[in-house]
Structures are given as structure tokens and as C-alpha cells.
Amino acid sequence: MTSLRVFFVGGLISYRALFHFLSPWIFVPSLVIAPIFQILLFAYMGRSAQLESDEFYVVGNALQFASIPCLFAMTQAIAGERFQQTLGFILVSPAKRLPLFLGRAVPVVLNGAFVAAFSFAVGGLLLGIDVPSSAIAPLALVIVVCAFSCTGLGLVTAGLSLRIRESAVLCNVIFGLLLVFTGANVPLDDLPGWMQTISEGLPLTHGIEAARGLVDGESLSDVGGLLGQEALVGAVYVVVGYTVLRLMERESRVRASLEVA
Amino acid sequence: MLEYPVWLVCGFLVPLSLFPGWVRPISWALAPTWGMNAIRESALGGSPLPDIVLCLLLGLAYTAAGVLVVERVLRAARARAALSLA
Numbered sequence: 397m398t399s400l401r402v403f404f405v406g407g408l409i410s411y412r413a414l415f416h417f418l419s420p421w422i423f424v425p426s427l428v429i430a431p432i433f434q435i436l437l438f439a440y441m442g443r444s445a446q447l448e449s450d451e452f453y454v455v456g457n458a459l460q461f462a463s464i465p466c467l468f469a470m471t472q473a474i475a476g477e478r479f480q481q482t483l484g485f486i487l488v489s490p491a492k493r494l495p496l497f498l499g500r501a502v503p504v505v506l507n508g509a510f511v512a513a514f515s516f517a518v519g520g521l522l523l524g525i526d527v528p529s530s531a532i533a534p535l536a537l538v539i540v541v542c543a544f545s546c547t548g549l550g551l552v553t554a555g556l557s558l559r560i561r562e563s564a565v566l567c568n569v570i571f572g573l574l575l576v577f578t579g580a581n582v583p584l585d586d587l588p589g590w591m592q593t594i595s596e597g598l599p600l601t602h603g604i605e606a607a608r609g610l611v612d613g614e615s616l617s618d619v620g621g622l623l624g625q626e627a628l629v630g631a632v633y634v635v636v637g638y639t640v641l642r643l644m645e646r647e648s649r650v651r652a653s654l655e656v657a
Numbered sequence: 658m659l660e661y662p663v664w665l666v667c668g669f670l671v672p673l674s675l676f677p678g679w680v681r682p683i684s685w686a687l688a689p690t691w692g693m694n695a696i697r698e699s700a701l702g703g704s705p706l707p708d709i710v711l712c713l714l715l716g717l718a719y720t721a722a723g724v725l726v727v728e729r730v731l732r733a734a735r736a737r738a739a740l741s742l743a
Binding site for chain 1: 658660661662664665670671672675676
């Protein structure tokens, strides 16, 4: 019961605490306006250079933008508490670490999924993308899986934020890498071999491909393999992220560096 | 949040001719549009001077507006004792 409370209530309170230093008047528009303009920018670049279709950029960028809440909110859920010097109180508590850390990921997954779904819906409406009605429910599933896998990567950056100072810079760099490597704006086949190899191990790559397949009329079973790969990549990042968090927690105790900014 | 709109409507990466007519006045009101025009004119052997002047004038106007806004916000923060509050 205590672990369930730590998982759900603790996670929710931690997410709510982000708004202590982040005004909703800046936070909300940055998550609903910026992705629309990212979609428009790349779609118009595609039109101008006569490259891919509008649909290609709407799907790619809507899903890729989920990485903003997934990376930043997940990292800040841990780094923010370190910055405000409340992390120490949590880590001296006997609460089990698994529900403690993973509980903080649940609101982030929902936030990321909402951003991707909203961006896809508005971007699709603005650019006139036709989505088969049968694809809507499977697309929602793909979006949630993508948000999950990206939040897994966010757990890794959250763990690193216990040692590094500029976690926001790190998240920005990763956001840029995801923009290039996941096939959001460049077809994977056009990337050099070494980049394709990296793409295989990144969140969003398989999810974006699955979403494009669904919009093109494929069924959920057709893209089931890609969806499974996306979920697997996410699960690996969650395990790695949790391990990094535990390692960094132990290191920060040994070095007494938990609250050293 | 404002990066992408500016990149989009200032003609950095996409020709402005692709956009509907109502976007043009927004582009003209942004200094980078004229800066970009000046770079293009220079590269193509034209005269960048008019674009540079417009870019500078708009830059000065934005600076003046920025100073006014900062002063006003600072005065309000002092009056409400809210300067150090998040």
C-alpha cells in the first residue's frame, strides 16, 4: 500500500512541484504552440525542396516533440528536487526506490502522449492530412508507447542530473539528436549506415515508422513488430535509467555531493 | 517557443512566396527578415544597404520597446515586492 502511494501520489505531487518554478503560462504554450510551428517549418521546407509529403513531417515531428516533456519533465522531476534541496529528504526515507523513481515517470508519459496527440491532430488539420478512422485507436497506442520509451531515456538523463549541473543543456542536445536520428525529418534509408545503427537503439525511431504505416492504411498487426521494438527499446532505457539513478544516488552519498549544485 | 515561428516567417529556410499573403506583414515586422534579405542581396551581387538600414531601424525599435518593458516590469516588481519571487 505504501509503495502504491509512493508510486501514484508521490509521482503526482512531484510533477505538480514542477510548477513551483515553471509558470503554466509559459509551460503550456511551449508544449502546444512550439510543436505546431516545428511541424509547419519542416513541412514547408519539404514543400520548398520537394522532398517528403506533409504527412511524413506531421507524423515525425508530432511524435518527436513528445521528447520535450518526456526528457525535460522527467529530468526536472529529479534534478529540480536536487536544486531545491528536497531530494535529500526523499532519499533518506525508507521508501522503495522503484516506485519512488518510476512513479515520477507516469505523469510525464501522459504529458508526452498528450503533446504528441495534440500536435498530430492540429498539425494534421492545418496541413490537411487524411487519417483513416480505423487508425485512430492504434495511433493512440503508438503515441503512448513512444511517450513511454522516450520517458525511459528521460530517466537516464534524470540519473545523470544527480552528477552534472546543466541537465537542461544535455536534454537540448538529446532533443537535437532525436530530431536527426529518429527519422522524424529524414528518411532512415537516406541516413549513412552508422547513423541508422544508432537510430535502431533510440526511442521514437520505430514508433514513428509504425505511425506512418498506420496513417498509410496499415493495420495494427502490420506494425505490431515495430511497436514491440519501440516498447522493448523503452523498457531497456527504463532499466538503464533506474540503474543509473541508483548508482548516482550511491555515489552522491559517498561523495556527499547530493546537494552540491 | 518563438524560434520556429521566426525561422519559418523570416525566410531563412523557406521562400516567403510559399506562404499566404497575410504572413507578409508579420515577416516585414521582424528584423531578421531584412537581415536575411541583405545577406542574399550581398551574395547575389545586389545592394544590401536598404535592407541593412531597415534591419537596424527595426532592431533599434525592438531595443527601445525592450527597455520600456523592462523598466515597467521592474517598477511593478518593486511596488509589489515580487522581485525575488518565482
